[in-house]
Amino acid sequence: MPVQYEKNAVVITPAPKLNYLHNYVQLPYDYGRPSYDKRPDVIAIRQTVRKSLADLDKETGWKEKFKGKKVLIKPNLVFVTPRSGYRYDYDIPQTTDPRVFDATMEVLSELCDDIIIGEGSGLVTWSYAKMAGYDRIAKKYGAKLIFFEEESIDRYFCPKAECGQEVYVPRIISEVVKGERLYVSHPKMKCNIYTGVTLGFKNAMGTFSCNMRYRNHTWQIDKKLSDLLYLFKPDLTVVDGIIGGEGNTPGPNDPVLMSTIVTGTNSVEVDRVVTEMMGFDPTKNKLLIEAGKRGFGDPDVKVVGKKKIVNFRPAEPTLLSERFHKNWPNVKLYVGHTNSRAPKLEKLSGNDHAFVEAMEATCAGGCIASLGTTFEVMYASYTYALNKNRALSVIVGPGAEYEGKPYWIGEDGKAYSLEELKALPGVKLVCGECSSPAKEVASLGGFFWIRGCGEVNNLAVRVAASMMPTLPGQADLKYLPIIGVGAIRKYLIKVAKAAIGDPTEPHFDAYHDGLYTIPELAAQNLDCDWVEAPIPNLERADRIQAVKDVRLLANFLF
Amino acid sequence: MFQALEYLGCGILWIGSMILTIVKKNPIGLAILSIMHGTEYALIGKKTGAEYGKKFFYSLVMCMTFGFTWWLPLKKQIDSETLTEKDFELTEDILAKFNH
Numbered sequence: 001m002p003v004q005y006e007k008n009a010v011v012i013t014p015a016p017k018l019n020y021l022h023n024y025v026q027l028p029y030d031y032g033r034p035s036y037d038k039r040p041d042v043i044a045i046r047q048t049v050r051k052s053l054a055d056l057d058k059e060t061g062w063k064e065k066f067k068g069k070k071v072l073i074k075p076n077l078v079f080v081t082p083r084s085g086y087r088y089d090y091d092i093p094q095t096t097d098p099r100v101f102d103a104t105m106e107v108l109s110e111l112c113d114d115i116i117i118g119e120g121s122g123l124v125t126w127s128y129a130k131m132a133g134y135d136r137i138a139k140k141y142g143a144k145l146i147f148f149e150e151e152s153i154d155r156y157f158c159p160k161a162e163c164g165q166e167v168y169v170p171r172i173i174s175e176v177v178k179g180e181r182l183y184v185s186h187p188k189m190k191c192n193i194y195t196g197v198t199l200g201f202k203n204a205m206g207t208f209s210c211n212m213r214y215r216n217h218t219w220q221i222d223k224k225l226s227d228l229l230y231l232f233k234p235d236l237t238v239v240d241g242i243i244g245g246e247g248n249t250p251g252p253n254d255p256v257l258m259s260t261i262v263t264g265t266n267s268v269e270v271d272r273v274v275t276e277m278m279g280f281d282p283t284k285n286k287l288l289i290e291a292g293k294r295g296f297g298d299p300d301v302k303v304v305g306k307k308k309i310v311n312f313r314p315a316e317p318t319l320l321s322e323r324f325h326k327n328w329p330n331v332k333l334y335v336g337h338t339n340s341r342a343p344k345l346e347k348l349s350g351n352d353h354a355f356v357e358a359m360e361a362t363c364a365g366g367c368i369a370s371l372g373t374t375f376e377v378m379y380a381s382y383t384y385a386l387n388k389n390r391a392l393s394v395i396v397g398p399g400a401e402y403e404g405k406p407y408w409i410g411e412d413g414k415a416y417s418l419e420e421l422k423a424l425p426g427v428k429l430v431c432g433e434c435s436s437p438a439k440e441v442a443s444l445g446g447f448f449w450i451r452g453c454g455e456v457n458n459l460a461v462r463v464a465a466s467m468m469p470t471l472p473g474q475a476d477l478k479y480l481p482i483i484g485v486g487a488i489r490k491y492l493i494k495v496a497k498a499a500i501g502d503p504t505e506p507h508f509d510a511y512h513d514g515l516y517t518i519p520e521l522a523a524q525n526l527d528c529d530w531v532e533a534p535i536p537n538l539e540r541a542d543r544i545q546a547v548k549d550v551r552l553l554a555n556f557l558f
Numbered sequence: 559m560f561q562a563l564e565y566l567g568c569g570i571l572w573i574g575s576m577i578l579t580i581v582k583k584n585p586i587g588l589a590i591l592s593i594m595h596g597t598e599y600a601l602i603g604k605k606t607g608a609e610y611g612k613k614f615f616y617s618l619v620m621c622m623t624f625g626f627t628w629w630l631p632l633k634k635q636i637d638s639e640t641l642t643e644k645d646f647e648l649t650e651d652i653l654a655k656f657n658h
Contacts, residue, residue: 019646021656028639029610029632040646090656257656310658481562 001179003066003235003265008298009059010264010273012305013052015242016044020259024243025082025091027098027133032140042099045242049103052263053238055304060265062236063111065182070114072176073143073184075101076203077119078250080131084476086380092252093245096188098133100240100261102140104186109141116181118172120148120206122213127486131479146172148207150493152502155533156231157518159526160294163220164227166516166533168212168506176232177530185234185267189258189274190245191315193369194221195287197275198249200237200267201296202287204228211508211549215516218366218454219341226290230529233296234267239274246278246312251376260308268292269301279311317364317372319394320357320411324372327379330391330426334408334416336400337362337434345400351413359400359409366454367396367431374460378467387467391426395441398434406437427466431459491550498546501538505549564627572623595625603629609636 020041022028030036037043057063075096083091108115117138119125125147129135138145151170156177158165175181185203192198194217198205202225205213216224244256260277264270268291275282282288291297316323319333333356336345341362343355360368371394378387399406400415407415421428421441430442430449442449448466450459464470494504518533525531538546575587595603599621606629607617620628 017648019648019652021652022641022645023639029635030639033611039641040643255656256658257653312658478561 002233003062003182005060005062005065005265007060007300007302008264008266008269009056009302009304010262010266010270011052011056011059012273012277012303012307013048013055013261013263014305014308015048015259015261017259018044020045020242020257021090021255023099024093024097024255025080025095026131027102027136031098031102031133031136045097045099046103046106048261049100049238050107052261053104053107056263056265059302059304062265066108066111066236069112070116070175070181071108071112071184072116072118072172072181073104073108073186074118074203074206075134076187076198076206077121077125077128077132077134079121079123080128081252082131082476085479086252087382087384088252088254088380090255092380093188093190093243093255094249094253095128095132096186097240097242098137100238100242101134101186102137104184104238105137105141105143108184109143115141115143116146116172117143118146118148118170118207120151120170120208122149122206122208122210124483124486124490125149126489127479127483130482130486146170147490148172149209150490150497150504152497152504153209153506153535155506155535157521157525157531157533158227158230159518159521159528159531160230161227162223163216163515164224165518167228167231167530168209169207169231170209170504173207173232182235183232184236184238186238186240188245189239189241189260189262189278190249190253191247191278191312193248193250193315193317193372194365195225196280196285196315197271197278197287199239199271199274200234200264201225201229201271201291203234204232209505210551211505214453214455214508219363221365222286222290225287226294226296229268229291229294229296236263236265237267237270238263239270241274241277244278244310244312246314248315248372248376251373252380254313256310256312258308258310264301266296266298266301268297269303272297273303273307277307277309279309280314315372317369318357318360319368319371319375320353320360324375328375328388328390328392330389331375331394332392332411332424333360333394333396334410334421335360335368335396336406336408336415337397338399338401339363342400345402345407345409345415348402348407348415349413351409351415353411353413356409356411356413360396363397363432363454367435367450367459370454370456370459371396371431371463373456374463377460378463378470381471383467383469383471387470390467392466393421393424393426393428395421395428395430395438396432396435398437408438429462429466494550495547498550499543501543501546503535503538503546503549505546507545507549561627561631565624568624568627591625592622595622598625598629602633606633606636 078094081092187203239262241258241260245253247253439449603621
């Protein structure tokens, strides 16, 4: 059971006016020494975090609930990208600022002896933790640092969930689920291409193993993440809003000077407040709507402090925006869907822009979001100038049906048949498993047909290949060895655990986007938020399959 | 990556010098490397390592093995991350660039 607070509060604490643009992605070399402790930004951040948590304690008494308890604290480590990785002259604010995280750890370590820092970026968290300096923070406070994707998994059924009824989580999360360990979410204030914003409870995405991430990721991600709140929720949320991040995260985003820390005991309410501070309407954010619908918010929450509203540039899960066209004038989208959300194609020409947008939006969290992220990486890459005017046709979906034939709608409102797509100039990328009816159109003898359902790594590699010569993101080669070692380490651990029958990944069929149902439960379990569902012992054939389910990097690449 | 390549280059130099010493009985390579790296250590490697927070023995081994390819990146990082009060001032330029 999570901590029960008599009343919930959200505290907004402004930080002193300073330039915080040094080391917001990576800790400096002198972390842990007097010279670091004397830095004005470090002093100011520590004071702000301490004040915010003290004010929150006055309202909710959270410190008393945490005293002597075991704690799991989860930052948000996506890519750790210092400025040298891209053509920008600033660091990429995707990761919880290690200076802020250190300040929170300082407060928590005064209350608790057993603290675990846990994170799963889905890629190579071990490397990212080292690059950002989280290993040094763990060492300083005597905390254990664990990487979720290397952890064996436990299974739960959530009968009340709408789309996430079967959930696999790292074993350490079971301690949180069962109330043996408290959970602190420590996200960064930033936009997200899949969910609009990524804050307190969306941060739990990092607890999923790689294969779990892709389940229902394409258009039901808001439901999936809200369903996860039935299983576990943050007992404390600390939002790092010192330097915010705007734009198409998880692609390279831009810094926003926010100089604010937001803390709270109900993560849905914290997220609601911060969403508003970022200039978005929380009543229109699907993730918050879904969480609210399930009753995880608290209408009686007390908000302490003044909301500083700064309009963040939104993440755009679209290839039809003005910005995208400006950045990539010759990349054209052809989209056609037949799913239940798609508008019906009634004419072969003269479809208006709103129709094309509606067609694209029916699966905005799938290939479109992955493409948006990938093009953002390419835009920030040192080789952008070489690729800016590249002609590329991007074909998404199985085609909208008209008189029994599939058609893909172009931005000009015209519906294109397979033959017409084939005749288009330049490289043709066909995106997603569902787009197999158009796979014969894909350039390079089908190599540019991108398999999987919204699978970003596989997609990114092919987009990059279509723009040769190119440099990928994180082009600072000095980090290549540490990322390489991290990838191999992760792979070996996962394979070893799968081989002994204690896997880190569930089996995953990534070629469809169906719901994963659970067996019929006993009547007394139907009203439970979650039911433990131990994974059966794996026979030899199952273990071989579990090893095959482990991928070094992408689901379809290796 | 470049640092890894530089380390590899150093390794090749050491191995080459050792082969020269053993096969040709000519220790000139080893002598040059040792004297150069020893001088670098005494003049700058020891100080840079200590400033960065590396232990004495670690600095000695790394500097004797890799010379400037070890201490120069550390020195560059120290220089770029040694900040003064002025670096934390919120100037008009910063506000113009990052504020909304």
